[in-house]
Amino acid sequence: MGHEIEINDDGTARMAYADREMPWHKLGVAMKGLQTAEAMLAAAQADFDVVTAKVVACDNNGELLRNDDGTLVFLTDSRATIRVNGNGTYGGLATVGNRYVVQQNRECLDYALDIVGASAGDAVVDTCGVLHHGREFFASLDLGSLIIDPTGINDQIDKYLLIRNGHDGKTPITFANTSVRVVCKNTVMAGLRTASRVFSARHTRNVERAIERAQAVLEFSTQWAKEFQRMAEKMLATPVPKNSSQFNKLMNVTFPMPSKPTDRQKKNHNEVVGLIKAIYDNDNNAKGYGYNGWSAYNAIGEYLDHYREGTVKERAIASMDNNSWVTRTKIKAQEHLLSL
Numbered sequence: 001m002g003h004e005i006e007i008n009d010d011g012t013a014r015m016a017y018a019d020r021e022m023p024w025h026k027l028g029v030a031m032k033g034l035q036t037a038e039a040m041l042a043a044a045q046a047d048f049d050v051v052t053a054k055v056v057a058c059d060n061n062g063e064l065l066r067n068d069d070g071t072l073v074f075l076t077d078s079r080a081t082i083r084v085n086g087n088g089t090y091g092g093l094a095t096v097g098n099r100y101v102v103q104q105n106r107e108c109l110d111y112a113l114d115i116v117g118a119s120a121g122d123a124v125v126d127t128c129g130v131l132h133h134g135r136e137f138f139a140s141l142d143l144g145s146l147i148i149d150p151t152g153i154n155d156q157i158d159k160y161l162l163i164r165n166g167h168d169g170k171t172p173i174t175f176a177n178t179s180v181r182v183v184c185k186n187t188v189m190a191g192l193r194t195a196s197r198v199f200s201a202r203h204t205r206n207v208e209r210a211i212e213r214a215q216a217v218l219e220f221s222t223q224w225a226k227e228f229q230r231m232a233e234k235m236l237a238t239p240v241p242k243n244s245s246q247f248n249k250l251m252n253v254t255f256p257m258p259s260k261p262t263d264r265q266k267k268n269h270n271e272v273v274g275l276i277k278a279i280y281d282n283d284n285n286a287k288g289y290g291y292n293g294w295s296a297y298n299a300i301g302e303y304l305d306h307y308r309e310g311t312v313k314e315r316a317i318a319s320m321d322n323n324s325w326v327t328r329t330k331i332k333a334q335e336h337l338l339s340l
Contacts, residue, residue, distance in 0.1 A: 003027065003184035006130045008045070014130035015183070016043035018142070023183035028129065034142055036121055037109045040128040046137055049084040050102050050167045055095060081167045083134045093135050096169035100203050105137040108165040108173055112141055115175060115214050116161055126160065131185050136171055139163040140182045140191075161218070162191045172200040173207065175214050235293030235337050242281060242291055246340065250296060251276065254333045276303045293337035300333045 006014040015028030041047035057073040065073040083091040128139040141161040164174040176198040180191035201210035280299035318326040
């Protein structure tokens with residue numbers, strides 16, 4: 001199974017998600033909007049305890065091995081992580097070293113809430129799930145919900161804090177800023193690969209001290225959000241009427257033509273401008289949020305990411321590359337709009 005989400009004997013999945021969007025695998029419990037950590041952990045059946053135990057040797061038939069004096073044979077340099085199930089049974093997870101310190105899933109989620117300055121009762125958890133039969137846990141907090149112009153426009157930018165915890169002795173406690181909504185093993189890895197900042201800590205006795213540094217490492221995202229909100233609200237307050245001189249100047253600055261353009265270059269430029277005008281005028285932009293700098297900026301971004309010439313893969317790579325001409329073009333448009 002590509003998703004690697006734990007499936008119970010009754011066929012239910014240990015996964016919960018805010019119902020705004022169903023995961024691709026269609027597994028788990030759909031929760032009404034964002035939820036508290038407690039509610040999501042319970043819905044995903046991820047709030048189990050993990051304990052450590054001594055490791056006893058046995059033969060291939062499952063018989064315990066004993067020394068000549070009848071004492072059991074222990075592996076002194078290893079311990080086992082054991083899941084305590086709600087019905088009183090136990091599930092073996094992995095063998096770990098003697099320095100390994102268990103961090104419960106709920107503790108890692110609480111750390112994440114502290115990092116973003118949320119309280120235990122805040123409804124900010126977007127997804128939550130269990131992988132590899134309990135060996136790994138993931139969740140995501142919705143930092144998005146950046147409200148641009150809280151007076152009513154309510155245009156939202158989705159950003160997430162990814163939380164990852166492992167009970168296998170290999171997976172560190174990890175927090176990452178990412179635009180990927182994690183709903184399975186593959187998206188956890190994709191979120192980590194594309195994360196703008198990642199903080200991880202090993203399961204040792206110093207883990208709590210290490211996690212205290214996570215807020216300093218990841219705090220930039222909070223500052224980024226505040227700065228982005230400031231810029232977005234400024235653009236939102238900048239009128240850019242349809243077919244106006246402001247809009248035409250924006251097009252000329254963002255997509256400049258040579259001083260002596262050929263007929264072909266003129267034709268291409270007019271086609272690009274015409275397409276962006278149509279995107280600007282649709283429900284996702286000006287008709288939804290008004291004829292302003294924010295709508296114009298999003299129209300240009302939508303054209304560059306989805307409508308310009310090129311394959312889907314080529315456009316995606318250019319859009320994610322901070323040094324590509326696509327990114328530079330977006331920055332040029334943003335700087336011009338902020339100067340108005």
